[in-house]
Amino acid sequence: MSAPLLELRDLRRSVRLPSREELHILRGIDLTVESGDHVAIVGRSGSGKTTLLNLLGLIDHQTGGELLFDGVDVSRLGDRRRARLRGASIGFVFQQFNLLEGRTALENVMMPLMYGSAGQFWRREKLALEMLERVGLADRAQQLPSRLSGGEQQRVAVARALVRRPRLILADEPTGALDVTTGEAVMALLDEIARESDAALVTITHDLQVAALSRRSYLLDEGVLSGVGSDRARDALSATVGIRAGREAVAAPSADDPAQTAPLQETQA
Numbered sequence: 308m309s310a311p312l313l314e315l316r317d318l319r320r321s322v323r324l325p326s327r328e329e330l331h332i333l334r335g336i337d338l339t340v341e342s343g344d345h346v347a348i349v350g351r352s353g354s355g356k357t358t359l360l361n362l363l364g365l366i367d368h369q370t371g372g373e374l375l376f377d378g379v380d381v382s383r384l385g386d387r388r389r390a391r392l393r394g395a396s397i398g399f400v401f402q403q404f405n406l407l408e409g410r411t412a413l414e415n416v417m418m419p420l421m422y423g424s425a426g427q428f429w430r431r432e433k434l435a436l437e438m439l440e441r442v443g444l445a446d447r448a449q450q451l452p453s454r455l456s457g458g459e460q461q462r463v464a465v466a467r468a469l470v471r472r473p474r475l476i477l478a479d480e481p482t483g484a485l486d487v488t489t490g491e492a493v494m495a496l497l498d499e500i501a502r503e504s505d506a507a508l509v510t511i512t513h514d515l516q517v518a519a520l521s522r523r524s525y526l527l528d529e530g531v532l533s534g535v536g537s538d539r540a541r542d543a544l545s546a547t548v549g550i551r552a553g554r555e556a557v558a559a560p561s562a563d564d565p566a567q568t569a570p571l572q573e574t575q576a
């Protein structure tokens with residue numbers, strides 16, 4: 308049997324503050340993510356979401372516990388092997404798109420292929436064009452990002468994240484800068500392309516509606532992860548945001564109850 312794509316065992320991250328005090332940002336996270344999975348992690352501002360994503364993306368190092376990527380304990384890898392694994396196997400999508408200004412949509416999507424295998428490098432223009440076509444932007448390939456709408460820029464960013472066919476896609480508030488309809492379209496596209504290539508997708512969001520589009524949702528609260536619908540998540544949600552928590556709130560947000568569909572951050576009293 309092959310190992311899961313990602314396995315987190317009691318994963319921890321703490322930092323030493325200037326006051327010498329230790330801040331425990333992640334307090335022991337257990338999570339398994341298989342290829343083809345779509346997992347959403349919801350949490351208030353400051354709950355540790357980006358910190359967790361940076362560990363999953365091999366950008367930062369954990370301070371305790373284990374993170375296995377395809378069965379490999381990443382803490383044993385040197386910086387160069389981590390960077391190689393990250394480039395070849397992980398794609399990132401951010402809230403603010405992070406496209407290079409002054410470069411066309413096509414050049415942005417070609418960028419990751421500069422560091423790919425020789426085969427990818429020599430076919431970079433063709434591969435990037437195919438990916439732009441896949442996200443419905445083939446006709447905008449020569450456009451600069453500043454001439455594209457927010458939704459289009461995010462689709463370029465999705466194409467760039469996926470052009471090397473990563474096995475893991477990490478999305479940090481991917482719909483945060485988009486209106487609801489455009490955001491839903493971008494999420495559907497991400498989910499669809501991830502599924503096509505059997506990649507795992509981990510989405511981080513404030514938005515219960517976005518979380519509802521995933522297969523499994525978790526709540527991150529004060530550095531502890533719990534399955535949405537669990538007692539801990541229910542308590543945390545009702546204690547911190549004062550909304551009716553529980554599986555139904557996340558699985559089926561109702562349009563006539565604004566408290567259920569509003570982003571967590573904004574429903575805080």
Ligand SMILES: Nc1ncnc2c1ncn2[C@@H]1O[C@H](COP(=O)(O)OP(=O)(O)OP(=O)(O)O)[C@@H](O)[C@H]1O
Pocket residue numbers: 322330332350351352353354355356357358359
């Ligand atoms: N290097 C660091 N040094 C000190 N504190 C840090 C560091 N990194 C993160 N923190 C603190 O850890 C907490 C979690 O940060 P993180 O960025 O993971 O939150 P988040 O859930 O992504 O929030 P947001 O929704 O606002 O993006 C915050 O209180 C933050 O100030």
Ligand SMILES: [Mg+2]
Pocket residue numbers: 356357358
């Ligand atoms: Mg964050």
